[in-house]
Amino acid sequence: MATSPRQSDLLPITHTRIGIWDLYEKRGHGLPRRSDLSILKTFVQIRNDTPYVVRMFKEILNIRRNRMLIPAFLVVRVLDSLIPAVSLWYDGQLLRLVETMMETPTVDTTVVIHVAVGRVACAVASHLLGHIQRRIEIPINMSIKQFYASDIFHSVVRLDIPTFTDSAVQKQFNSATNQRTMGISPAWEVFRRLASLATTTTSMLSQLFILFTVLRRQQDGPLLVILGFSQSMLGWYMTQPSRDTFPGMGVWAATTTNNDYIRMQGLSMLGYDYSHRKEIVAGNLGEYIASQFRESAQRVGDGAADFDEAYEAHSMRPFPSISSFLRETMHELPEIAFMLSVVRKPTTVPLSFISLALIGHTSNSFISTHVSQSGLFHLAAAFAGVRNMYELKNVRNKVVDGTERFPENQQSLSSGISVEFRNVSFQYPDKERYALRNVSFRIEASQLCVIVGGNGSGKSTILKLISRIYDPTEGTILIDNRDIKTLRLADLRAAISILFQDYTHFPLSIRENIGLGNPGLAQDYDKIREAAKMGGSRDFIEELPEGFDTYIDRPVDDYYADSPEGVAIDYSDVRNVGGLRTSNVSDLSGGQNQRLAVSRTFMRSLVTDKESSAGMLLFDEPSASLDPTAENDLFENLRKLKGTKTMIFSTHRFGNLTRHADLILYMDESVQEQGTHDELLGKGGEYARIWNLQAKPFL
Numbered sequence: 001m002a003t004s005p006r007q008s009d010l011l012p013i014t015h016t017r018i019g020i021w022d023l024y025e026k027r028g029h030g031l032p033r034r035s036d037l038s039i040l041k042t043f044v045q046i047r048n049d050t051p052y053v054v055r056m057f058k059e060i061l062n063i064r065r066n067r068m069l070i071p072a073f074l075v076v077r078v079l080d081s082l083i084p085a086v087s088l089w090y091d092g093q094l095l096r097l098v099e100t101m102m103e104t105p106t107v108d109t110t111v112v113i114h115v116a117v118g119r120v121a122c123a124v125a126s127h128l129l130g131h132i133q134r135r136i137e138i139p140i141n142m143s144i145k146q147f148y149a150s151d152i153f154h155s156v157v158r159l160d161i162p163t164f165t166d167s168a169v170q171k172q173f174n175s176a177t178n179q180r181t182m183g184i185s186p187a188w189e190v191f192r193r194l195a196s197l198a199t200t201t202t203s204m205l206s207q208l209f210i211l212f213t214v215l216r217r218q219q220d221g222p223l224l225v226i227l228g229f230s231q232s233m234l235g236w237y238m239t240q241p242s243r244d245t246f247p248g249m250g251v252w253a254a255t256t257t258n259n260d261y262i263r264m265q266g267l268s269m270l271g272y273d274y275s276h277r278k279e280i281v282a283g284n285l286g287e288y289i290a291s292q293f294r295e296s297a298q299r300v301g302d303g304a305a306d307f308d309e310a311y312e313a314h315s316m317r318p319f320p321s322i323s324s325f326l327r328e329t330m331h332e333l334p335e336i337a338f339m340l341s342v343v344r345k346p347t348t349v350p351l352s353f354i355s356l357a358l359i360g361h362t363s364n365s366f367i368s369t370h371v372s373q374s375g376l377f378h379l380a381a382a383f384a385g386v387r388n389m390y391e392l393k394n395v396r397n398k399v400v401d402g403t404e405r406f407p408e409n410q411q412s413l414s415s416g417i418s419v420e421f422r423n424v425s426f427q428y429p430d431k432e433r434y435a436l437r438n439v440s441f442r443i444e445a446s447q448l449c450v451i452v453g454g455n456g457s458g459k460s461t462i463l464k465l466i467s468r469i470y471d472p473t474e475g476t477i478l479i480d481n482r483d484i485k486t487l488r489l490a491d492l493r494a495a496i497s498i499l500f501q502d503y504t505h506f507p508l509s510i511r512e513n514i515g516l517g518n519p520g521l522a523q524d525y526d527k528i529r530e531a532a533k534m535g536g537s538r539d540f541i542e543e544l545p546e547g548f549d550t551y552i553d554r555p556v557d558d559y560y561a562d563s564p565e566g567v568a569i570d571y572s573d574v575r576n577v578g579g580l581r582t583s584n585v586s587d588l589s590g591g592q593n594q595r596l597a598v599s600r601t602f603m604r605s606l607v608t609d610k611e612s613s614a615g616m617l618l619f620d621e622p623s624a625s626l627d628p629t630a631e632n633d634l635f636e637n638l639r640k641l642k643g644t645k646t647m648i649f650s651t652h653r654f655g656n657l658t659r660h661a662d663l664i665l666y667m668d669e670s671v672q673e674q675g676t677h678d679e680l681l682g683k684g685g686e687y688a689r690i691w692n693l694q695a696k697p698f699l
């Protein structure tokens with residue numbers, strides 16, 4: 001494990017090699033190192049986040065189910081926290097019994113029975129309270145999660161792409177949802193931690209009180225108490241904050257350039273992810289992948305660790321700290337004091353022995369408490385989780401909403417929308433290369449425009465800019481002669497329908513997959529069937545056993561018993577009786593998938609009494625996997641819409657479509673050629689060359 005700090009004066013960034021990982025740290029900037037966070041700073045953070053927590057308390061106490069459950073939970077916690085003190089009190093009775101025995105050698109059996117029954121009752125009560133606590137806690141957590149689920153979902157679902165993909169925002173919603181706390185809502189996490197803090201304090205104080213009452217009259221009692229607790233106090237002071245968010249330092253990033261490790265991860269995804277299974281089976285790749293994985297794994301050797309694991313191994317001290325030795329030695333002090341007292345006064349052995357046991361018992365329960373520095377950091381993190389939960393809705397989208405209504409007159413949509421690019425250039429976030437450079441063109445309302453060009457020439461990017469998925473880096477886009485940025489986003493997107501090249505199917509029923517093409521009509525089954533017909537998907541959907549209610553990819557998995565090692569389980573009986581599916585995936589062909597996507601787009605072209613349809617349809621390679629009949633039907637259906645909608649197609653294919661276009665843009669980062677089919681052929685440029693190569697021979 002080599003460490004090679006490399007620091008330049010300009011950039012105070014250190015580079016540390018940890019196994020296969022390269023860690024880059026920017027010290028003295030940005031966030032402080034976790035261990036530098038003083039308790040004071042943590043308190044300040046907790047204080048700043050307190051208003052959010054207060055608001056959360058009010059809200060969760062207002063949930064009907066919780067009005068009874070939360071007070072019940074608190075009562076149970078407080079009762080539970082008092083049991084150790086009661087138990088200690090019984091121990092004290094035992095001590096007094098021994099004391100009396102030493103003075104008068106008689107045993108009061110009622111006291112013995114009393115103590116025994118008391119101890120048993122404490123154990124039973126503790127078990128019972130623990131059980132009740134768990135029974136109450138689960139429904140509280142479920143109702144709190146449910147209470148916040150819709151708001152959190154709304155905060156996330158409204159984010160645009162540049163904001164959604166921003167890693168800082170991702171981090172915020174991981175903290176606000178339950179990623180860190182494994183299914184426990186951040187709100188309940190804070191509540192639990194605060195309740196635990198309060199009840200631990202009650203428990204400690206009540207035990208201390210009983211201990212001092214019991215041992216007050218013992219000769220060595222106070223000394224043993226002090227020695228016993230010095231160890232736990234020292235432990236409390238020296239507890240290091242646990243390293244749950246490694247490395248807990250300022251601004252840092254870690255990467256690996258180990259090709260074998262990267263390959264291992266890639267092969268692993270290839271093997272485990274369903275989406276590659278077809279190719280693995282058909283290509284007979286299983287054995288090959290496994291052998292490649294083994295080879296890469298052998299080359300990486302023991303260094304094949306996740307960064308967390310590698311960092312933990314790297315940051316562990318070679319030897320335990322002096323303070324930890326000190327703490328452990330302190331543990332022995334009460335015993336040493338006890339032995340000394342035995343040597344001095346052998347007659348007090350039984351008494352000192354019992355005192356020692358009492359102190360040991362209490363100080364051990366102190367050690368296991370959460371009242372420590374790391375507890376405080378966890379509390380601060382839980383408070384921050386609640387703040388993030390509320391603040392998520394204030395995350396500003398990077399694509400800023402406009403204020404003007406569009407269109408001013410809904411009827412105008414029925415004759416299409418004009419679009420103009422003026423010197424538009426665009427770089428994707430964090431990319432140096434321009435996807436579009438100085439692009440200018442104008443498409444009049446209700447025209448048909450076809451954008452052609454090679455892979456990566458910027459065709460899809462133009463469509464993304466028209467629907468404001470992104471904003472141009474430079475230049476202006478005009479929609480119906482108005483700056484696109486001034487228009488209300490919701491209006492703009494309602495007026496445009498777009499079919500992406502990399503469309504996805506939603507993990508919902510086919511009916512909703514099509515219906516969501518037009519949320520205003522998503523419940524209108526007749527319109528959905530009409531759109532399915534126009535997109536060429538109705539026939540095959542109706543043949544599916546569950547028709548329009550079919551889930552292409554069911555989002556909820558069934559659960560199955562784990563098979564004990566080496567035992568093959570036959571699930572068929574339980575499956576048959578329960579009607580469980582053997583697979584969650586209804587495979588459709590590439591063309592069928594595309595027809596579904598086209599049907600979704602057609603939803604927008606359907607008009608209702610209530611709302612007018614979209615004025616512009618954007619298609620990114622709509623016919624790539626359609627058979628010739630389906631392609632022909634699609635273009636027929638689209639042609640019917642001509643004159644009522646502006647339509648823009650991005651495609652590699654030069655054929656029927658380009659011949660009917662009012663405007664063809666031939667792209668290669670910028671517009672290389674533009675005009676009608678005849679004009680471009682007349683020019684004899686690149687368009688003409690590719691047309692002659694690709695389409696002409698088939699006409």
Ligand SMILES: Nc1ncnc2c1ncn2[C@@H]1O[C@H](COP(=O)(O)OP(=O)(O)OP(=O)(O)O)[C@@H](O)[C@H]1O
Nearest residue numbers: 428431435453454455456457458459460461462501
């Ligand atoms: N989300 C993205 N993030 C970063 N770069 C991107 C992204 N999408 C596209 N690019 C890059 O922008 C450039 C233009 O891509 P675009 O998708 O517009 O091309 P295209 O002409 O539609 O290509 P194709 O015909 O292959 O679909 C390419 O260099 C591509 O790598």
